[in-house]
Amino acid sequence: VKKLLGVDVGGTNVRAAVVGEEGKLLAVAKRRLADRGPDAVVAAVVQAVDEVEKSGGRGSACGVGFAGQLDGESGLVRVAPNLGWRDVPLGELLQQRLARPVSVVNDLSAAAWGEHRAGASKGVNDAFTVFVGSGVGSAIIANGSLVHGARGVAGEFGHVKVVPGGRLCGCGEQGCLEAYAGGHNLTALMEEAIAAKRSPGLEALTQGTAPTPVHLEEAAAAGDSAAVEIFDRAVEFLGVSLGNQITVLNPGVVVLGGGVLAHAPGLRERVKARALEICSRTSRAAVTIRDAALGDDSGLIGAALLSMPA
Numbered sequence: 001v002k003k004l005l006g007v008d009v010g011g012t013n014v015r016a017a018v019v020g021e022e023g024k025l026l027a028v029a030k031r032r033l034a035d036r037g038p039d040a041v042v043a044a045v046v047q048a049v050d051e052v053e054k055s056g057g058r059g060s061a062c063g064v065g066f067a068g069q070l071d072g073e074s075g076l077v078r079v080a081p082n083l084g085w086r087d088v089p090l091g092e093l094l095q096q097r098l099a100r101p102v103s104v105v106n107d108l109s110a111a112a113w114g115e116h117r118a119g120a121s122k123g124v125n126d127a128f129t130v131f132v133g134s135g136v137g138s139a140i141i142a143n144g145s146l147v148h149g150a151r152g153v154a155g156e157f158g159h160v161k162v163v164p165g166g167r168l169c170g171c172g173e174q175g176c177l178e179a180y181a182g183g184h185n186l187t188a189l190m191e192e193a194i195a196a197k198r199s200p201g202l203e204a205l206t207q208g209t210a211p212t213p214v215h216l217e218e219a220a221a222a223g224d225s226a227a228v229e230i231f232d233r234a235v236e237f238l239g240v241s242l243g244n245q246i247t248v249l250n251p252g253v254v255v256l257g258g259g260v261l262a263h264a265p266g267l268r269e270r271v272k273a274r275a276l277e278i279c280s281r282t283s284r285a286a287v288t289i290r291d292a293a294l295g296d297d298s299g300l301i302g303a304a305l306l307s308m309p310a
């Protein structure tokens, strides 16, 4: 069986895996990033790869899932806000150290490809995968291929505008979906409500700790009016935006993943129901909305499979 390497570079850890060509995870290793500079990240990846190959065997090619803006398929990282990088030739640096072909892909594309090849949208040629974690992102698979777009940034679902001129988003623009429904922003919205003494429910639940989507769901269910407002707005914006995407793309499967949707099942079910109300009748008849099946491993598996020479 042919083996491949998958690598996931996050803001705090790197993980490496040996993956079988059918998408089975054979071994995984993790390294904590003490330093986020390119040299330290490359060294951590090389260490994790050395460790994982001892038990899993050698991978013939390496795919890296990376959160940041990439320059096409060149392996050049243009901007990576969570690592503070600009113009780092990550693919080239890793290729020198690992002595095999290395491809660098967007982390969401990698995760969507993992779900497509080995998870919730396996065998489905047209799939839309949405992740709501600290941010909001998506990837589109059409006719069995990932859609990249003219500048490689197709699927920026978190930055569709839901309130033109509205709340400032981390991307520098205003009124994006992510500004009302991403995990970081949900926490910020809850903190603002607590600071303004508008949410006794959240204040009692969190007791000075950072509010999470679990707190939001609990406080909203108990009728705290500020929590209900934040929760209902996130549901509405996510549900309507997702429903509209279903109408546009006509997917056979929508895959929902990410920490916010995983930990707030009430939110997730309301978003599903709203999206199905909003989408066109003909697209609704074709679509099934499923939960992501591979958890944190989808990106490792997808990055590895995307590195397979055509």
Ligand SMILES: [Zn+2]
Pocket: 158, 159, 169, 170, 171, 172, 173, 176, 178
């Ligand atoms: Zn934005």
